[in-house]
Amino acid sequence: MPFGEIVIGAPGAGKSTYAHGKYQLFSALERPIAIVNLDPANESVPSPCAISISSLITLQDVMHEFGLGPNGAMLYCIEYLEANFDWLVEELGRLHPDTWVVFDLPGQVELSTNHESLKNIIVKLGKHDYRVARCGQSM
Numbered sequence: 001m002p003f004g005e006i007v008i009g010a011p012g013a014g015k016s017t018y019a020h021g022k023y024q025l026f027s028a029l030e031r032p033i034a035i036v037n038l039d040p041a042n043e044s045v046p047s048p049c050a051i052s053i054s055s056l057i058t059l060q061d062v063m064h065e066f067g068l069g070p071n072g073a074m075l076y077c078i079e080y081l082e083a084n085f086d087w088l089v090e091e092l093g094r095l096h097p098d099t100w101v102v103f104d105l106p107g108q109v110e111l112s113t114n115h116e117s118l119k120n121i122i123v124k125l126g127k128h129d130y131r132v133a134r135c136g137q138s139m
Helices: 015-028 059-066 070-083 085-093 109-113 117-127
Strands: 003-009 033-037 049-052 100-104 131-137
Touching: 003 015, 015 033, 015 100, 049 085, 059 070, 070 085, 070 109, 070 117, 085 117, 109 117, 117 131
Parallel strands: 003 100, 003 131, 033 049, 033 100
Antiparallel strands: none
């Protein structure tokens, strides 16, 4: 049963910095760790990502294709990830079972307050036997 954590917080709160610190710590301890970037707007992740939503969909492509602004495109990307959850399960299945998984999420507040897709993705992870803790970052 895989274990890990979900890193949430406002934009600029340090979510990716936290994930990078966790990556450095686990690497120094020679423990398996994987960073999963689920923020389609984050193109400069400081740690190597084992999985990135940009392999599935990018914010820029959605903005260009549908004429959406950044927030609308972000909502679309997360809805697209939810609709294509099997892609994430397949990618996670390639990781070693002992790998600690850090899910680096987007910081848009509306994704965790009044939009269901991100919540549904987290619930689906639990149904696939992922045991994840929530780690919030505040400014």
